[in-house]
Amino acid sequence: MPALPGDLCQLTRMWKFYGQLFAGLPREVWLLSLVTFVQRSGTMVLPFLTLYLTQRQGFTVQGAGGILSLYGIGAIVGSYVGGWCSDRIGAVRTQIVSLCLATGALVTLSQMRSPLSIIVVVLLWSIAAESMRPANGAALAEMSPPHLHARVFGLRRLSMNLGMSIGPAVGGFVVTWSYNVLFMIEASMALLAAGLLWGLLPSGGQHARSTPPDQTLSPEPASLPQSPWRDGVFLAIVGLTTLLVTTLCQLFGAYPLTLTEVHHFPAYAIGLVFTVNTLVIVVCQMPILHVVARFDTLRVIGVGAFFLCGGFALLPLGTTTGALIATVLVWTFGEMLTTPLLESFVATRSPVENRGQYMGLFSSAFSVAFVLAPLGGTWIYGRYGYLTLWGLCGLLGVGLWLAFFVLSTTVRGYDAGLTEGKVT
Numbered sequence: 001m002p003a004l005p006g007d008l009c010q011l012t013r014m015w016k017f018y019g020q021l022f023a024g025l026p027r028e029v030w031l032l033s034l035v036t037f038v039q040r041s042g043t044m045v046l047p048f049l050t051l052y053l054t055q056r057q058g059f060t061v062q063g064a065g066g067i068l069s070l071y072g073i074g075a076i077v078g079s080y081v082g083g084w085c086s087d088r089i090g091a092v093r094t095q096i097v098s099l100c101l102a103t104g105a106l107v108t109l110s111q112m113r114s115p116l117s118i119i120v121v122v123l124l125w126s127i128a129a130e131s132m133r134p135a136n137g138a139a140l141a142e143m144s145p146p147h148l149h150a151r152v153f154g155l156r157r158l159s160m161n162l163g164m165s166i167g168p169a170v171g172g173f174v175v176t177w178s179y180n181v182l183f184m185i186e187a188s189m190a191l192l193a194a195g196l197l198w199g200l201l202p203s204g205g206q207h208a209r210s211t212p213p214d215q216t217l218s219p220e221p222a223s224l225p226q227s228p229w230r231d232g233v234f235l236a237i238v239g240l241t242t243l244l245v246t247t248l249c250q251l252f253g254a255y256p257l258t259l260t261e262v263h264h265f266p267a268y269a270i271g272l273v274f275t276v277n278t279l280v281i282v283v284c285q286m287p288i289l290h291v292v293a294r295f296d297t298l299r300v301i302g303v304g305a306f307f308l309c310g311g312f313a314l315l316p317l318g319t320t321t322g323a324l325i326a327t328v329l330v331w332t333f334g335e336m337l338t339t340p341l342l343e344s345f346v347a348t349r350s351p352v353e354n355r356g357q358y359m360g361l362f363s364s365a366f367s368v369a370f371v372l373a374p375l376g377g378t379w380i381y382g383r384y385g386y387l388t389l390w391g392l393c394g395l396l397g398v399g400l401w402l403a404f405f406v407l408s409t410t411v412r413g414y415d416a417g418l419t420e421g422k423v424t
Helices: 003-020 027-041 045-057 061-091 092-109 116-132 132-142 144-164 167-174 179-200 206-210 232-252 254-262 270-293 299-313 321-349 354-386 386-419
Strands: none
Touching: 003 144, 003 270, 027 132, 027 167, 027 179, 027 299, 045 092, 045 167, 045 179, 061 092, 061 116, 061 132, 061 206, 061 254, 061 354, 092 132, 092 206, 116 206, 132 144, 132 321, 132 354, 144 270, 167 179, 167 321, 232 254, 232 321, 232 354, 232 386, 254 270, 254 299, 254 386, 270 321, 299 321, 299 386, 321 354, 354 386
16 A cells, blocks of 8 residues: 555655754764774674683583683773873774784784693783773763763664664574684774774864863863863762663573573574664664753663663563563663663763773773673572572662662762863
């Protein structure tokens, strides 16, 4: 049945509205998001690293888990290194170096056979690869005015999810053919991303220093602590983010165990979860950021934390496919309200001179969570049962909601004092 004229008009208005959500973003932001998409489209090795280590290199399951934890430790170091380098050689140059070193590490890892050599190369690979995240965040903040930061980081989140919807899916077919090809494809995509950065952003982002100051009610960056280690509000954000992401990272630990062992879902249900999550973020992330832009950022993040943790707390009820998808929609909604807004808040708060350090320390929260979540979650799951684990996630969501509300009130009072010259 052909579409009616009214239907076409409605579709046209929706398309125009969606296009307006992306309007006004600087060209450099689009280019950086393209690079992120290319790099994430090549993410194939890490999702299948456990299988590679156990099936091809003879590691035990526990040994492979230890290697994954080692990757997380290297990611913590890489987050700091990436932020530190961004403040000294530039955020774009840091990304280029990170991608090139990661390319070399991937090629080398594919040729390693002894356990010790694999351990060393995985650690070096994680440091190199994960130093890109804070550098990319610093570059986006430098190349966009503060009032666009929420949409800018929302676009990055969208490009990351689009890429991740391709990389692991293609990798699943490649591993049935050759693990060496898997390594070569990811290395090639990382090198391609580095080449795009080199060719499309040759200035290294130094022009971003001329970005106009924030015109919002926030105090001037010079009035805030210049070191992230002396910024109490920022350190609180890092701590709360670590707790929040620890819940999200249960996706790599107790979550699939609950699906397969408790609810008896087939293995493909795990892929369904990631597919639904990715599609919802791609379609809804920017409209949601548009709707919540008028509200207090930290309080929105608190609501998002409640929904994210609450979605995981509902997992014991997800005994059917429809119920499982409903829980995924709940925590995906929370994810869309938290991750890009947290990045935007940190980017806007950080002084230009130390923005890399701020983004690096913030990124380390994700790396710490990547280490702690599988270990802690599976321990609680095995010792006290799945109901205890997911119930604790729900309680954590309530606690995070309250904590972000209190932090919002604190920041309002503190920043108002800075603006009026009452805080020294």
